[in-house]
Amino acid sequence: MLYKLQFAELLPYWDVLLQGLVFTIVLTIVSTAAGVAVGTAGASARTFGPAWLGWIVVVYVELIRNTPFIVQLFFIFFGLPAAGVKLDETTAAFLAMVINLGAYSTEIIRAGIEAVPKGHIEAGVSLAMTKWEVLRHIVLNQAFRKIYPALSSQIIIVMLGSAVVSQISAQDLTYAANFVASRDFRNFEVYLVATLAYLVLAIVTRAVLRGLGRIFFKAAS
Amino acid sequence: MSLVSIREVRKSFGPLEVLKGVSLEVAKGDVVAIIGRSGSGKSTLLRCINGLETFQSGAILADGLEVGGMHTDVRELRRHVGMVFQQFNLFPHLTAAGNVMLAPTVVNKTSKKEAAEIAAEMLAKVGLSDKRDAYPSQLSGGQQQRVAIARSLAMRPKVLLCDEITSALDPELVNEVLRVVEQLAKEGMTLILVTHEMRFARDVGTNLVFMHHGKVHETGVPKEVFAAPKTPELQQFVGGIG
Numbered sequence: 097m098l099y100k101l102q103f104a105e106l107l108p109y110w111d112v113l114l115q116g117l118v119f120t121i122v123l124t125i126v127s128t129a130a131g132v133a134v135g136t137a138g139a140s141a142r143t144f145g146p147a148w149l150g151w152i153v154v155v156y157v158e159l160i161r162n163t164p165f166i167v168q169l170f171f172i173f174f175g176l177p178a179a180g181v182k183l184d185e186t187t188a189a190f191l192a193m194v195i196n197l198g199a200y201s202t203e204i205i206r207a208g209i210e211a212v213p214k215g216h217i218e219a220g221v222s223l224a225m226t227k228w229e230v231l232r233h234i235v236l237n238q239a240f241r242k243i244y245p246a247l248s249s250q251i252i253i254v255m256l257g258s259a260v261v262s263q264i265s266a267q268d269l270t271y272a273a274n275f276v277a278s279r280d281f282r283n284f285e286v287y288l289v290a291t292l293a294y295l296v297l298a299i300v301t302r303a304v305l306r307g308l309g310r311i312f313f314k315a316a317s
Numbered sequence: 318m319s320l321v322s323i324r325e326v327r328k329s330f331g332p333l334e335v336l337k338g339v340s341l342e343v344a345k346g347d348v349v350a351i352i353g354r355s356g357s358g359k360s361t362l363l364r365c366i367n368g369l370e371t372f373q374s375g376a377i378l379a380d381g382l383e384v385g386g387m388h389t390d391v392r393e394l395r396r397h398v399g400m401v402f403q404q405f406n407l408f409p410h411l412t413a414a415g416n417v418m419l420a421p422t423v424v425n426k427t428s429k430k431e432a433a434e435i436a437a438e439m440l441a442k443v444g445l446s447d448k449r450d451a452y453p454s455q456l457s458g459g460q461q462q463r464v465a466i467a468r469s470l471a472m473r474p475k476v477l478l479c480d481e482i483t484s485a486l487d488p489e490l491v492n493e494v495l496r497v498v499e500q501l502a503k504e505g506m507t508l509i510l511v512t513h514e515m516r517f518a519r520d521v522g523t524n525l526v527f528m529h530h531g532k533v534h535e536t537g538v539p540k541e542v543f544a545a546p547k548t549p550e551l552q553q554f555v556g557g558i559g
Contacts, residue, residue: 219406219465222367223420223472224395233423237410313410 103285109276116272117293123268124255124301127193131254132247134194135201136236142202143209144231153202160199166260168192173264189258189266197254204246208239241313248305252298259294269293319378320345320476320507321366326375328361335361336372337531343476343524348502349509350518350539353528354554359511362528363478366509367398380475396424399474403481405461407453413440413464414449417471424472432471439467443497459490463497470501477501479510495521515555519543527551 106113142153160168172195173188183191212235220230240247262271273290277283321343328336335358343349351359364370366377368384368391377384380397407416417436421427427435440446443463453461462482469477479498483491495514499521502508512518518525518539525539527550535542535551546552 213404213406215402215404215406216408218369219400219402219408219468222369222395222400223468224392224424225420226392229423233419234408238408241410 099284101285102282103289105280105282106276106285106289109272109279112272112276113269113289113293116267116269117297119267119271120255120258120269120297123189123193123258123261123266124251126190127197127254127258128251130190130194131197132201132205134198135203135205138198138202139205139209139239140231140236142206144227157199157202160196161203165192165196165257166263168196169260169264185261185264185266188264189261189268192261193254193258196257197250200250200254201247204243204250205239207246208241208243209235211242212238244309244313248302248309251305252301255301256294256298319343320347320380321509322376322378323362323366324376326362326365326372326377328358328365328370328372335531336365338375339528339531339533340375341526341533341536343507343509345475345507346505347507347524348522349524349526350522351509351511351526351528352513352515352518352554353534357528358531359528360480363400363480363509363511366476366478367395367400369400392424396472397475398478399469399472399476400478400480401462401465401469401482403484405453405458405465405485407461407465407468409453412450412452413445413456413467416453416464417468420468421471435471436467439470440464442470442500443467444493457490458486459493462486462494466494466497466501476507476509479508479512481511481513483512483514515543527554529554 138153138157141149169188169192172192173183173185176183216234216238217230220234221227225233258268259270261268262274265271269290273286277286280286319342321341323339323341326336326339327334339358339362341349351362353359361370365372366379366384371385379394382394382397383389384394408419411419414433414436417439418429418432421432421435422429436449437446440449443466445460445463445467448456448460448464453464456464466482482498483494486494491514495517498508498510499517502521510518510522522539525537525542526533527535527542527548529550535546535548542551543555546555
């Protein structure tokens with residue numbers, strides 16, 4: 097038996113798929129920027145901040161890393177409204193992504209911070225720099241250099257994992273694929289296109305991250 | 318008046334008492350060489366002077382500031398007290414000039430242009446003007462240590478603490494670092510060095526401090542002390558080195 101591929105039937109929906117793709121890209125870029133910012137703050141607080149703040153970070157990180165992303169998403173979108181916090185699906189998707197990547201990147205960046213030799217920190221404070229100046233000018237730069245590949249992988253994982261937000265009807269690429277499939281019943285073609293789109297997206301993201309890494313960390317090391 | 322005054326300082330790591338009441342006066346322009354076996358408390362004493370280590374009792378005054386004092390601004394203290402380490406500790410992501418410029422720009426809010434001038438001046442002082450754009454990984458150990466000295470000098474400290482600064486170097490690189498230190502001594506910089514370079518301690522030092530079991534065991538003018546050590550411990554220590 098031969099299945100006859102009919103991609104032509106997807107054509108009327110090209111704009112839907114494109115919008116989904118754009119949503120996924122924007123979601124990834126925004127949650128990467130915000131998530132890495134959260135991770136940097138979390139890792140800094142954990143290593144350089146007061147103990148009580150460190151404990152708050154530990155609870156946050158462990159809570160997120162030991163629960164499924166989809167449950168976190170459902171909690172934010174379906175759970176919070178019961179407590180009076182109503183978010184639309186797009187906001188909920190962005191928030192869940194940032195919280196999730198924030199927790200993972202906290203741990204990754206913390207590993208980088210701890211890999212910076214203690215002597216560099218002592219040299220910094222001996223030059224009359226404050227703890228936070230040492231963190232900013234000496235530690236974080238070196239830490240990011242060390243953990244950049246690990247962080248890049250996590251960003252790809254989160255980008256692919258973002259397909260889950262379609263479950264709260266945030267209109268990402270997967271949501272668009274589901275939508276098109278439900279209209280024209282060309283499931284094979286639609287999900288083949290979606291799969292390839294994610295594949296290309298991942299490969300391109302990886303290349304972009306590698307390029308950015310070269311620009312940021314071009315110094316000899 | 319002493320530039321650095323150490324009075325009856327006691328310091329313990331847990332149950333282990335490392336400094337058992339150390340007193341030492343350092344005047345402006347002194348070159349104090351601290352020698353002694355490993356574990357005698359030399360490095361710990363040095364690290365107490367700029368507040369890298371805390372101590373339990375006694376007092377240290379550095380340029381009139383009470384180290385570890387309730388009202389002492391530790392940042393202010395460290396602007397006056399520079400430190401050079403055994404392991405260089407250059408910042409690997411910055412060039413030689415970048416390493417020297419960092420503290421002036423961040424701490425003193427010096428303009429980039431002015432900081433670059435300071436860096437040029439200090440790198441020239443340590444004989445590395447041609448390496449300003451080199452990264453630490455591109456420098457030999459001796460060159461790295463000279464950059465580390467330039468980095469400390471950029472803050473124009475009143476006193477420079479040197480913690481075994483040639484111990485991590487290959488023998489043939491030791492002299493280029495010692496020459497820089499000797500030049501600083503000639504220019505009148507106050508230096509407190511923990512060192513294993515006995516000849517250097519004797520020839521360049523103005524004061525010799527022999528530490529033993531957490532105390533100042535014997536002290537005096539280096540040439541005299543080395544020529545005729547009074548205590549059996551120092552006789553043995555000097556004899557053992559030959």
